[in-house]
Amino acid sequence: MRRLLVGTLLAALAVTGPPAAAEEVVQNTAESTVESSAPGDVVTARQISAPGFFYARTWSITYTSTSATGQPITVSGTVIVPYGADEDTPVVGYAPGTHGLGDQCAPSRHLEAGDETEGLLIHQYAIRGFAVAVTDYEGLGTPGEHTYIAGRAEGNATLDVVRAALRLPGTGLSPSTDVAVVGYSQGGHASGWAAELAPTYAPELNIAAYAVGAPPAHLRTVAEHNDGGDNVGLVMAAGFGMDVTYPELDLAPYLNDEGRAAFADIRDDCTADLTKYAGHSMADYTTEDVLARPEWTARVDEQNLGGGTPEAPVLLYHSNGDEILPVQVSVDLRADWCGDGANVTFWRTHTGAHFTTAAVMSPAVTDWVADRLAGRSTGGNC
Structure with a gap:
């Protein structure tokens, strides 16, 4: 159902165009091992032709991150940078929803193949001129097992793919540019964890907003x-x-x-x-x-959310009709974050089932994120 719904919407949006530049490999020669690299350092990068992203340069990358138990790891991902990007171009860290446990399920592989089920949601940001950095998470597309739903690993990987995008040679992006972190379902869990971890794990990132959709918060x-x-x-x-x-x-x-x-x-x-x-x-x-x-x-x-306090505005959204992740987990998360003084906008919607809501809410969520990246304030509705 998920592949049919989002894939159909993507087909309606995507158009074809000339392929990206010929493949090239960028190797981080300053540090040759994961153990000696800093979180967010680019390990390898390969420019690819990603179907549908005719308006952008796209790289398949690996980068250094930190596991849930504090160990250095290598994670794969994708960086999409629209043509004309410069030091003022914001970066959206995109945390995907559940893709599975096998390496063949990794979002980076499907983006390169042109059949990524969340392609439409990613396009919503990239076609506005934002660079988008998409993580595969630990063990999904790289050696080792996928540590599915391990919150700290997810949050670290999401923050570190943004760092990697900002350090990737040839993008024109600035390390001080504005950043947003977004995700739905497993991605909502990851973006929520990123929001709680960022003040201590990635304090140098200039994060303006988080969008946390239907997270498995408990x-x-x-x-x-x-x-x-x-x-x-x-x-x-x-x-x-x-x-x-x-x-x-x-x-x-x-x-x-x-x-x-x-x-x-x-x-x-x-x-x-x-x-x-x-x-x-x-x-x-x-x-x-x-x-x-x-x-x-x-x-x-x-792995539960609510133990930390996001420092940037958060959009938390969840449908009353969600059949997989009960809306009450977000009701409780809102109370936790608001009680800690976070700036939270909560949309409790009537948009039907879990996967339907991801697609239906995408334009409004993207608008909210774009407003924050444009410097428009929000008081939330705690």
Whole structure:
């Protein structure tokens, strides 16, 4: 459904044009290893021809970031810079929604192939003249497992892809330019984490706004809501992500035969593949309630939003009809952020289902972000 909806809208928008310049490789020779690189340093860059982005130069990059446990990692991503960009061109850090767990699911690969399901949403920013930096997150498109829904890793990767875009040779961008960070669904989780982490992790970035759409802000609530339903595969993917992020959790001893088979299979699934688990419960795959174990409870709760205070204005939006991520998680997040003195604009919408809302709300969200990047103030509605 997601691919059909957003792909159809993208087809209506995108037009073809001359290919980008011939491929070139930019290598960061100043630092030869990830361990000696700073977060946001470009490791490799390759200029590509990304179908639909005829009005921009586009690079496929890898860059240095920081894992949820504080280790240096290499993450892949895409940087899109419209022709004519200069030192005043803002940069939008784009955090994608759930694509899956396998490397073949990575947004960078689909942007280069021309079949990225969030292409329309990315175009909404790029066609306004904003540079867009899209992260793949840890382990999605690079060696290692995807640490799905590990908040700190997501937030770091999103902030660091912006840093990488600003350090990428040949873009014309300025390190002091205005920045916005946006995302929906898993991307909402990532942009929310970026908002909470930025004051200490990336204080040099001149961030003017965050757009946080339908975030899974409280993982236990989301897991309970989806267990036994059509989207339990996302809960299983989150369990896989927690297990590979924090090896001490060691999920294997709590899996039955069906669970061992399922979790061996899920590691390279894309989002559409996860529907095979519809109607099942986590209890079908485990020997006990893993989320009730204290070590799991602690790590899962660490992924919840609301523990930090965004310093730039935030647009938080969520549909009452969201069937995957209940709107109450955003109601509670708004209360947390507002209670801490953040500038929050909350749109509780009647825009239907989860993926429908991403597409329907995109123009209004982009307008709100563009206003912040233009220096227009907002008082929020806390």
